[in-house]
Amino acid sequence: xxxxxxxxxxxxTVGAGVAVGTLAADxxxxxxxxxVALIGCGGRGTHDAGLFxxxxxxxxxxxxxxxxxxxxxxxxxFKIPEARSTGDFRRVLDDKSVDIVLVATPDHWHALASIMAxxxxxxxxxxxxxxHNVREGRLLVKAAERxxxxxQHGTQSRSTAMMIQAVALLxxxxxGTVLQAKCWNVQRRGSIGRxxxxxxxxxxxxxxxxxxxxxxxxRSNRVHNRWTWWRHFGTGDMGNDGVHDIDYTRWGLGVDTxxxxxxxLGGKFHFDDDMEFPDTQQVVFEYPGDGAPGNRRLxxxxxxxxSTNYPYNVDSGAEFYGTSGQMLLSRRGKIQVVDAQNKPKPxxxxxxxxxxxxxxxxxxxxxxxxxxxxxxxxxxxxxxxLCHLGxxxxxxxxxxxxxxxxxxxxxxEDANRLLxxxxxxxxxxxxxx
Numbered sequence: 001x002x003x004x005x006x007x008x009x010x011x012x013t014v015g016a017g018v019a020v021g022t023l024a025a026d027x028x029x030x031x032x033x034x035x036v037a038l039i040g041c042g043g044r045g046t047h048d049a050g051l052f053x054x055x056x057x058x059x060x061x062x063x064x065x066x067x068x069x070x071x072x073x074x075x076x077x078f079k080i081p082e083a084r085s086t087g088d089f090r091r092v093l094d095d096k097s098v099d100i101v102l103v104a105t106p107d108h109w110h111a112l113a114s115i116m117a118x119x120x121x122x123x124x125x126x127x128x129x130x131x132h133n134v135r136e137g138r139l140l141v142k143a144a145e146r147x148x149x150x151x152q153h154g155t156q157s158r159s160t161a162m163m164i165q166a167v168a169l170l171x172x173x174x175x176g177t178v179l180q181a182k183c184w185n186v187q188r189r190g191s192i193g194r195x196x197x198x199x200x201x202x203x204x205x206x207x208x209x210x211x212x213x214x215x216x217x218x219r220s221n222r223v224h225n226r227w228t229w230w231r232h233f234g235t236g237d238m239g240n241d242g243v244h245d246i247d248y249t250r251w252g253l254g255v256d257t258x259x260x261x262x263x264x265l266g267g268k269f270h271f272d273d274d275m276e277f278p279d280t281q282q283v284v285f286e287y288p289g290d291g292a293p294g295n296r297r298l299x300x301x302x303x304x305x306x307s308t309n310y311p312y313n314v315d316s317g318a319e320f321y322g323t324s325g326q327m328l329l330s331r332r333g334k335i336q337v338v339d340a341q342n343k344p345k346p347x348x349x350x351x352x353x354x355x356x357x358x359x360x361x362x363x364x365x366x367x368x369x370x371x372x373x374x375x376x377x378x379x380x381x382x383x384x385x386l387c388h389l390g391x392x393x394x395x396x397x398x399x400x401x402x403x404x405x406x407x408x409x410x411x412x413e414d415a416n417r418l419l420x421x422x423x424x425x426x427x428x429x430x431x432x433x
Contacts, residue, residue: 037062045104153380175322195221236277
């Protein structure tokens, strides 16, 4: 049976034009154990690692985190030896026996760690959002193509049976032509309070936690489970939870490019704390198609982080409005369809909430058997970019005109600067493809 090193050498030949799917033609290689390295040992990372660890033919080989306490706890949980527990993921990338890198870091590391893993010849499973900004998302798409590796984005609804069947019903015309869709992310979040700048706690390598981002001093409410709310490191709840709602709404709406117009209102209506992102948002995305009637689409995103009063008693959901009916769809396992007269329309689907394990199975099958990825990097980039554009429009309080071909905002240099970021001199700085 081929060794991991043999498999790695084979994959390196794809740069000469051999398709990565050829690996599936070798049944022995396709059945060889896959070795996974976890980067980011927080709650989501250990959740995902468990799904991989208990998958047939998979070994969780490495754990990596800049927090020594989290690292040791995760290594103990999954019985990973000290020699393969590290705070520097370059050690993981140097290990030619590693097949897969699981990226579950803070948002500002997602794309950069994934790009480095791609360039090291590894397949990547990266948690949502796929990027911290639009430019990074595009660079990851290019890195996956350049290295002929598989990258799966952590929008798990794409592999959930009920969601797949529901989108197929929309495509079949169950409610006619779908012209508009509205999704929501409504939940009661807690305040992050007012933090203080202090020395980093013992065991946290804060220098590498910040990584390539412009350095900011450690703050007590800026790291674990709080970085989401800081523009420097996170993407707000639109990129944190809202990306799930936005992704399956875009999927059901049937749009596979960027929008051309983004309008938004919102801000901090409730929380009086250090949070830099909105707790309240209404964002509208317009997809013109060719401009003809019947080809234009509208996607609406609603966010309230101070409420438990949500439509249909689901905090995450979407309504699809067609020319002959309406569909409610939620990754919480709920679907309802009515016709043009608002009369219930029965549907046959497999009920069930978001299926994380199915998403991992799809990723592994794509590597082993050349099956199609359900959430490839371009899919992740198109959905995550909506979060970035929605946040920019909300922050700047103006409508954006976006060019899908160049991925630039037309006539607005202030907005364009927010499509990327500045990087400090660090070993993980991105490069243009």
